[in-house]
Every structure is written in C-alpha cells, then in structure tokens.
Amino acid sequence: MYGEGILKGMAVTLKHLFKKPVTVQYPEERAPMFPRFRGYEFVWYEDRCTGCASCAKYCPLGTIRIETETEPDPNVGDRYGLKVFDIDTGRCMFCGLCVEACPYDALFMGTGFERATYTRPSMVVHIDELRAAKKKPSAYARPHLHGINFEDETSLSSEEAGR
Amino acid sequence: MTLKTEPITVNIGPQHPSTHGVFRLRVAFDGEVIQDVEPVFGYLHRGSEKLAEERTYTQVVTLTDRLDYVAPMTSNQAYVLAVERLMGIEAPERGQYIRVMMAELMRIASHLMMIGFFLQDMGAFGTPLMYTFREREDILDLFEMVCGARITVTYMRVGGVQADLPPEFTPALERFLAKIPGQIDDLEQLLSGNEILIARTKNVGLLSAEAAINGSVTGPALRASGVDWDLRKSDPYEIYDQLEFDVPIGENGDNYDRFVLRLEEMRQSVRIVRQCKEQMPGGPHRLELPMLLRPPAGDAYGRVEAPKGELGFYLVSDGSIAPYRCAIRSPSFINLTVLRDMLIGWKLADMVTIFGSLDVNMGEVDR
Ligand code: SF4
Ligand code: SF4
Numbered sequence A: 001m002y003g004e005g006i007l008k009g010m011a012v013t014l015k016h017l018f019k020k021p022v023t024v025q026y027p028e029e030r031a032p033m034f035p036r037f038r039g040y041e042f043v044w045y046e047d048r049c050t051g052c053a054s055c056a057k058y059c060p061l062g063t064i065r066i067e068t069e070t071e072p073d074p075n076v077g078d079r080y081g082l083k084v085f086d087i088d089t090g091r092c093m094f095c096g097l098c099v100e101a102c103p104y105d106a107l108f109m110g111t112g113f114e115r116a117t118y119t120r121p122s123m124v125v126h127i128d129e130l131r132a133a134k135k136k137p138s139a140y141a142r143p144h145l146h147g148i149n150f151e152d153e154t155s156l157s158s159e160e161a162g163r
Numbered sequence B: 001m002t003l004k005t006e007p008i009t010v011n012i013g014p015q016h017p018s019t020h021g022v023f024r025l026r027v028a029f030d031g032e033v034i035q036d037v038e039p040v041f042g043y044l045h046r047g048s049e050k051l052a053e054e055r056t057y058t059q060v061v062t063l064t065d066r067l068d069y070v071a072p073m074t075s076n077q078a079y080v081l082a083v084e085r086l087m088g089i090e091a092p093e094r095g096q097y098i099r100v101m102m103a104e105l106m107r108i109a110s111h112l113m114m115i116g117f118f119l120q121d122m123g124a125f126g127t128p129l130m131y132t133f134r135e136r137e138d139i140l141d142l143f144e145m146v147c148g149a150r151i152t153v154t155y156m157r158v159g160g161v162q163a164d165l166p167p168e169f170t171p172a173l174e175r176f177l178a179k180i181p182g183q184i185d186d187l188e189q190l191l192s193g194n195e196i197l198i199a200r201t202k203n204v205g206l207l208s209a210e211a212a213i214n215g216s217v218t219g220p221a222l223r224a225s226g227v228d229w230d231l232r233k234s235d236p237y238e239i240y241d242q243l244e245f246d247v248p249i250g251e252n253g254d255n256y257d258r259f260v261l262r263l264e265e266m267r268q269s270v271r272i273v274r275q276c277k278e279q280m281p282g283g284p285h286r287l288e289l290p291m292l293l294r295p296p297a298g299d300a301y302g303r304v305e306a307p308k309g310e311l312g313f314y315l316v317s318d319g320s321i322a323p324y325r326c327a328i329r330s331p332s333f334i335n336l337t338v339l340r341d342m343l344i345g346w347k348l349a350d351m352v353t354i355f356g357s358l359d360v361n362m363g364e365v366d367r
Helices: A004-017 A054-058 A097-101 A127-132 B048-052 B060-065 B072-087 B093-121 B127-147 B169-191 B195-201 B209-214 B220-224 B255-279 B331-343 B348-358 B362-366
Strands: A039-044 A064-069 A081-088 A107-110 B008-012 B024-030 B033-040 B298-306 B309-317 B325-329
Touching (some): A054 A097, A081 A127, B093 B127, B255 B348, B331 B362
Antiparallel strands (some): B024 B033
16 A cells, blocks of 8 residues: 555654653753763872873873872882873873773773863863862772762762772 | 757765765766766875874774774774784683674664664654664663773773673663664664655665675675675674574665665674673683783784674784784775766765665775
8 A cells, every 4th residue: 555654654753752752951961971981080099199100101192291200208119209190181082091001090080071171271181180179980990989979079089999 | 959968077075964974976967867976085084004003902992993983892893803813812702702792782783873874865854863873872871881981982902801791781781682673673664664765775776796796895785785795604703603693685785675684684683682691601801911912923814794894904013012004994995886886877866875875984984
C-alpha cells in the first residue's frame, strides 16, 4: 500500500511524543560527571611533588612548565624546591598521561568543566592557583578515589586523597 | 534551432554542511547531470603521521583519537596492535576482551551517526539524527565511565587498556544492551519502508563488486556490493575467533544496501558485546610495561576492521623511543577513490546521498 512506510514511521515519532525528554536543561540542571572524568583544574599536592618533572616529560604537548631550585629546607634531601609549576590548559588536551606518569601520586585530573575565559593567558594555571584551588581530584588513574562525591565546598587534603 | 550549452563547474564545499567536514568537490554539470567530479581534500591536514615521529609510542595514542573522531576506540586499537606486533607481545585476555567490547560499542556509535546523517542528507531533517544521537549518547556515557572522556578517549595502551572496567560499568552496559535492539528496530521502522527513501536509494549509486575491489574499497561499502570480506572473520585479530557473529552482505551495492547493512551490523555488534560481557575473563587488564617503550628495530603492520573499513598502521622502528615512520592506511581516504565513478551520470540531488552512503570521515581522510 502506498503510504504504509510513512504511517509506520509516524507511529515511531508518535511513540516518542509521550516519552520523557532526555535533554538536560543545562544551567539549571547538571548531568553528573563520572568519577573518572578527566576534567579541568588539575589537582596538585605540593607536599608530595618532588619536582621530578616526569609529568612534563610525558606530556605529548609540553603543556607543563616546571622550574626547580634547591630545596630551601636543609633538612629535606629527597626533593627539589618548586619555583614554577604552570599548566597551560589552553594547550592541554586532557589526555591524562601526565597523571599516569607521576610516580609520587602528586598530580590528579580534576572534575570541573566550567572554566571559559576571555583571554588565552588566563588559561595558564600558575603554581599559586594550583596551591589555592579547591582539591576535587578525579579517580582517573587513581582507582582508590572511586565513589567520592564532591559537594561544592569539599576540598580533599593530601592525607584524605590517599594513595 | 539547437541551443548551444556548456557544462558548468560548481564548487561544493569545503564549508558545505552535507560534505561531512571540510571536503570540496569540483563538479562539472551538464544541466543537472554530473559529468565529471574532482574531489579536493587536505583542508583538515594536521600531519598526524609526521607528528607521530616525534612522540613516544605511548603519546601517539593521543594522536590516533583525532584521526576518525567518530570512532576513536578503533583507531586506538589499530595503533596498539601495530606496536604490539612490533614488540612481539600480546595483551592479556581480559584486556583483549575489553578492547573488543569497546571497539564494537564504537562501531554501533559510528554507524548510528552515519545513519542519522544519511537520512538527514536525504531530507529527513532533524528527527532521525536526534534519535541516533540520543542512542549514541548512551555509548559515550559508557566510554566516559571507563576512561574519563567521550571522544578523545586515549583508552587503549600497548599491552592492554589504561584501566579496568569500573564497578558501575556492568549495570550501565546491561541497561544499554536491553534498550538498544528496540531502538535499532525503531530506526529501521522509521524510514526503511518509506517510499521516498526507497525511491532515492534503491538502485542509486551502484557500486559493482568488481569496481569496489579494484578501488580497494573496504568495510560496509564493500560488503554492500556482495563481497564477503571482513577482517574480523578473514584475518581474526584479538579474540574475534572466539566470538560468534555473522557478517551481513548486501546484494546490489546501492545506497539502500549500504544503509540497511549498517543497521544489520549494529545488531551483530550488540551480539558481540553481549558475548564479551558474558565471557569476560578475570586477570590483569594490562601488561606491566614501562611508559617509555623501546621496540626492537623492524617494522610491523597492524590492522583492524574499523567501522569504515580496514584501518591499518604501518610502523617502522629504529629501536628508539619514537617511531621512525608511521604510515596510516585510512579506510575513508581509500574508499573515496571510487567516488568519481559512482557519481558520474547521477543528478545533483543524488550526489550528497551517494557521498553520505560511503560514510567518509574527513579527520581520517586528511590525517
Ligand atoms: S592532560 Fe595530557 S596534554 Fe594535558 S598536561 Fe597532562 S599530559 Fe599534557
Ligand atoms: S611527575 Fe608528579 S612528582 Fe614529578 S614533578 Fe610532576 S607532579 Fe611533581
């Protein structure tokens, strides 16, 4: 019968008319992120970082810039002091290789995703920003962090983040 | 009195929405009939092959995500298989199962996208595309669960996969597997019997088996012409020889066959994913390898059946930390060789549907 195909197709669209929409009304509603989400705002624990620069070396794009000096505290012998630790997130592709490479579990991927800015230079995350930032590490390459739910105000300290 | 007419040349693309990316066709028309076609590409060239020469073997995985951005998992897989062959190692069984599962989910996602855009090109504006994108979204959610990203996955590693499946993955996969067969049926019912679709696809854009083989066409476009050639069966890699599935074959090699064949392939992929889930062995998901790999000097070719055809990586190693040469055989690029013969003689309105039925991804064509 001519038109049968159209009727069949219309039946499918009609069925969808009564289904709940799958879209999320973004600024009011938010889709939840999965624990392993590789997001913005790298989490960096200065007390763990030795300045070995493995993360910078394994980054395919040379996004991380590290400058070290001798450790100011003469009683500490197993690490460098860090002068510069900049992550240029304008270049970063959030591949997570740096996090995988860090031998001291000092660097984590973040869980945020709303960091649009107006200028390129402001996309560079400097060492002070990394120090001050709220620490909401993602479970990417750190499976022990699985299942932590971050409220707005949570910030994990180095001890809480575990290894 | 006869009118003197001249063929006119029309530029289609590179920014035309129906060329699926930045692809340009210089077409000579005689009235409405296509007389000659000259494909022009290179607008998306990023030099991936050259970039790979100065990246370490692990870092190159990130480049492969960006080849076929509709199917990054299979690009990952082809590359790591090539490196594994170069080093003479094999991933543990669990790793192989996870990889195959991801590759088949990726095939479903890629075919969904092809079907959505194909129907959109034909004038079914919006609705089918929104349906297929909704289904694809579920698959991307699964990817985000396992590796933290939806498109630029960087999930597979030489010797396995980056991380084991998370605990929430299996229930989510079960929900997906319960839903998807019905959704594929819906998609078929939506338009397959439609008179307009049949008029515009049946016997349009014929590609004979001989022409397809001569043009080195692979993937669904070749199988729709009636050639039984699927690397998963004819040169099984990973664990495909332990899985049960059929390879659908078309008859005429027209647009309709290429469209329906993909629907059928998605059903087979669902079967494979289900088997992988049931047979998933325990054990490690990854070999213990250093991050900096130094394969012995030599060369190797690794290939997989990507959603668009045979995707291969040819690697030459000089024993250092980066490939000496990395050549990519991308199915989209090679499938384009038959486009000219397929288009000549058809009308302007058929051009976009024939092109769409080949399912070409520009990221992979230009590399
Ligand atoms: S996520 Fe990838 S690109 Fe970004 S800094 Fe880390 S290694 Fe570099
Ligand atoms: S790899 Fe880890 S410990 Fe080394 S410099 Fe980077 S963040 Fe610090």
